[in-house]
Amino acid sequence: MSTQHLLSLLVENKPGILTRVAALFARRGYNIESLAVGTTEIEGVSRITVVVSLDGQPLEQVTKQLNKLINVLKIVELEEETSVARDHMLIKVRTDSSTRSQVLEAVTLFRARVIDVVSDAVVIEVTGNAAKCQAFLKVLEPFGIKELVQSGAIAVSRGSKSMSEKVIR
Amino acid sequence: MATETLTGAQALIRSLELLGVDTVFGLPGGAILPTYDPLMDSKKLRHILVRHEQGAGHAAEGYAAASGRLGVCIATSGPGATNLVTAIADAHMDSVPMLAITGQVNSFSIGTDAFQEADIVGITMPITKHSFLVTRAEDIPGVVAAAYEIATTGRPGPVLIDFAKDAQNGKFEFSWPPKIDLPGFRPITDPHGKQVQAAAELILKSHKPILYVGGGVIRADASKELLALAELLHAPVTTTLMARGAFPDSHPQHLGMPGMHGTVPAVTALQKSDLLITLGARFDDRVTGDIKSFAKGAKVIHVDIDPAEIGKIRHADVPIVGDAKVVILMLIAELKAQMKDSKPDYEDWWVFLNGLKERYPLGYNETEDGKLSPQYVIQRIGELSGPEAIFAAGVGQHQMWSAQFIKYERPNSWLNSGGLGTMGYAVPAAMGAKVAQPDRLVWAIDGDGCFQMTNQELATCTINNIPIKVAIINNSSLGMVRQWQTLFYNSRYSNTDLNTGTDTIMVPDFVKLGEAYGCLAIRVEKIEEVDAAIKLAMETNDRPVVIDFIVGRDAMVWPMVPSGISNDAVQYARDAAPIWDGDE
Structure with a gap:
């Protein structure tokens, strides 16, 4: 049985850190479902959000191995109930005069946005949790999806506490 | 703070000096040339010019393993750096504190496939504790100090620094000490008091405990503390291949080495135990055999400085993250407090274990072809050299016999390639050990296969006056592979003949080579010559010594648990399983 976990890593923004993290996953046979990297509110510190799917391996081994990397500052697992996670998608959908209004209706229903329109296609931007994004895609599929690009999930815990507290001394 | 204008190369040499490094093993080339220039003027750094970079790496390992200090090796970019890879991987598996310094092409040429360019940081990422690429001279002191800290603190390991040529040539204002900025590196050395308390409780409740001791005890310099703990409890001790010497072999509580070629008492004690007191060991597959059937009835206390080792292979009932020395001292104090005046009673356990020791001592048969018994040769080297000597082995039969038949009484006296199993480790490691401990007698006990991988370092030894002794246990074959072919491949000897024995064409002739x-260099074929040859080697200190011991090729390493099989099936000799009384 494979289970998905969403991990947030605070890392030093040093060359090679992404390779080190990715290589560790590859070497130990952990499967990365999605990955998002960016800078944070602290200079020199980046945040990696990784969704990993594990086949029976304990998550603890993953976090312990990641913690051994010198440039990794902190790791937390964000649980669904106590955190907010968002995916971001850009979707190019085939449209013509007969289908455009139906597509635009779906855009409104899912609170997505149209960011480019030409005569035979529209580009749509949608943000939401993974389930919403998948549902939206399903609605668009019959019209013909020409191109799909998505970010990995990014996530933050609910409440006022910050992950970076106590990390930087 | 006073500063001084230095080049990056000068700063590198100065930083190493200031960190207390006294020896580096290396071989220059284009991209590291700037560093070799100030190295020539250093009064504090001895550079030993090797003949192959792998030798520099293993020499640094031998230096570190014999002394407990950081070992340092240097190579140029590209092929120089890639030749270090085996030694770096070896140091990573065996937790050896090592610093590998490599030259790199100019920073503006990196990524252009420049001459002698290799991405050595990328190549070594999975086999180093950490690595750095330095492209600016001013970063050098901080990086070197950080590398030293990482390599030697917590669980030791290899760190690589790749120096772009222009970083070596650049000038900057040098000051010392630099600020070491490692916010993500916080090894835990002091254990959790509650865990130590829980461990003591578990120990005092157990009836059949065993101290399962790994190389971590040697790296933590905790042998004295281990002895005190073992004697306080009067519990049996087993020392893994990496821990030989952590506990005296002469001690009556010592059961010997566990694992694939462990003693019957050690293997069986682990299987029958109700509590493994695991100290700096990692449940390696060569120790546990089939993990599902390993020590099934035992609870586990697991002490390790690396949290990732705990629970990796075997669940720990009481996990303790900490430095072995600190943990053992705390455990002794806690046990004393809990025991008050009573001592745990392991009488029945010892009756069983002593029975095993009596019935299944280590032994060997004479060879059938009338040639020397390799075990006898190795045993005599150990007996005549004594416990103050250092013994380095490669990998294979000679390594196992050296682990079994030499009696180790002190830590850092046994050096070998345990985790990686590197052929060619012994000669350069012995060289490094002799440089670190010049007053000790240092033996490389090597196989005829292993010896041919790195014997060119004998040139380094002769020229630099490093008088090591090499005992080639020459069975004219890749002996351990041949043993498996005998046992598991119907004696079909596919590509294991090396033709170095006296009844072959003898290529090469090891005496001529030496x-x-x-x-x-001498050859020994008769039992009555063995002692005299060893003594001659011990008396000869104006040059290295090579003894070509011609031994029987059919000798096998026993006891043995075949790979992947339960340790319950340990064989004392071929087709001879121990006989168990009753249902013990």
């Missing part, structure tokens, strides 16, 4: 390298 002489060519300036060594005293």
Whole structure:
């Protein structure tokens, strides 16, 4: 049985850190479902959000191995109930005069946005949790999806506490 | 703070000096040339010019393993750096504190496939504790100090620094000490008091405990503390291949080595135990055999400085993250407090274990072809050299016999390639050990296969006056592979003949080879010559010594648990399983 976990890593923004993290996953046979990297509110510190799917391996081994990397500052697992996670998608959908209004209706229903329109296609931007994004895609599929690009999930815990507290001394 | 204008190369040398490094093993080339220039003027750094970079790496390992200090090796970019890879991987598996310094092409040429360019940081990422690429001279002191800290603190390991040529040439204002900025590196050395308390409770409740001791005890310099703990409890001790010497072999509580070629008492004690007191060991597959059937009835206390080792292979009932020395001292204090005046009673356990020791001592048969018994040769080397000597082995039969038949009484006296199993480790490691401990007698006990991988370092030894002794246990074959072919492949000897024995064409002739390298080299074929040859080697200190011991090729390493099989099936000799009384 494979289970998905969403991990947030605070890392030093040093060359090679992404390779080190990715290589560790590859070497130990952990499967990365999605990955998002960016800078944070602290200079020199980046945040990696990784969704990993594990086949029976304990998550603890993953976090312990990641913690051994010198440039990794902190790791937390964000649980669904106590955190907010968002995916971001850009979707190019085939449209013509007969289908455009139906597509635009779906855009409104899912609170997505149209960011480019030409005569035979529209580009749509949608943000939401993974389930919403998948549902939206399903609605668009019959019209013909020409191109799909998505970010990995990014996530933050609910409440006022910050992950970076106590990390930087 | 006073500063001084230095080049990056000068700063590198100065930083190493200031960190207390006294020896580096290396070989220059284009991209590291700037560093070799100030190295020539250093009064504090001895550079030993090797003949192959792998030798520099293993020499640094031997230096570190014999002394407990950081070992340092240097190579140029590209092929120089890639030649270090085996030694770096070896140091990573065996937790050896090592610093590998490599030259790199100019920073503006990196990524252009420049001459002798290799992405050595990328190549070594999975086999180093950490690595750095330095492209600016001013970063050098901080990086070198950080590398030293990482390599030697917590669980030791290899760190690589790749220096772009322009970083070596650049000038900057040098000051010392630099600020070491490692916010993500916080090894835990002091254990959790509650865990130590829980461990003591578990120990005092157990009836059949065993101290399962790994190389971590040697790296933590905790042998004295281990002895005190073992004697306080009067519990049996087993020392893994990496821990030989952590506990005296002469001690009556010592059961010997566990694992694939462990003693019957050690293997069986682990299987029958109700509590493994695991100290700096990692449940390696060569120790546990089939993990599902390993020590099924035992609870586990697991002490390790690396949290990732705990629970990796075997669940720990009481996990303790900490430095072995600190943990053992705390455990002794806690046990004393909990025991008050009573002592745990392991009487029945010892009756069983002593029975095993009596019935299944280590032994060997004479060879059938009338040639020397390799075990006898190795045993005599150990007996005549004594416990103050250092013994380095490669990998294979000679390594196992050296682990079994030499009696170790002190830590850092046994050096070998345990985790990686690197052929060619012994000669350069012995060289490094002799440089670190010049007053000790240092033996490389090597196989005829292993010896042919790195014997060119004998030139380094002769020229630099490093008088090591090499005992080639020459069975004219890749002996351990041949043993498996005998046992598991119907004696079909596919590509294991090396033709170095006296009844072959003898290529190469190891005596001639040794002489060519300036060594005293002799061949020993008869039992009555063995002692005299060993004594001659011990008396000869103006050059290295090579002894070509011609031994029987059918000798096998026993006891043995075949790979992947339960340790319950340990064989004392071929087709001879121990006989168990009753249902013990």
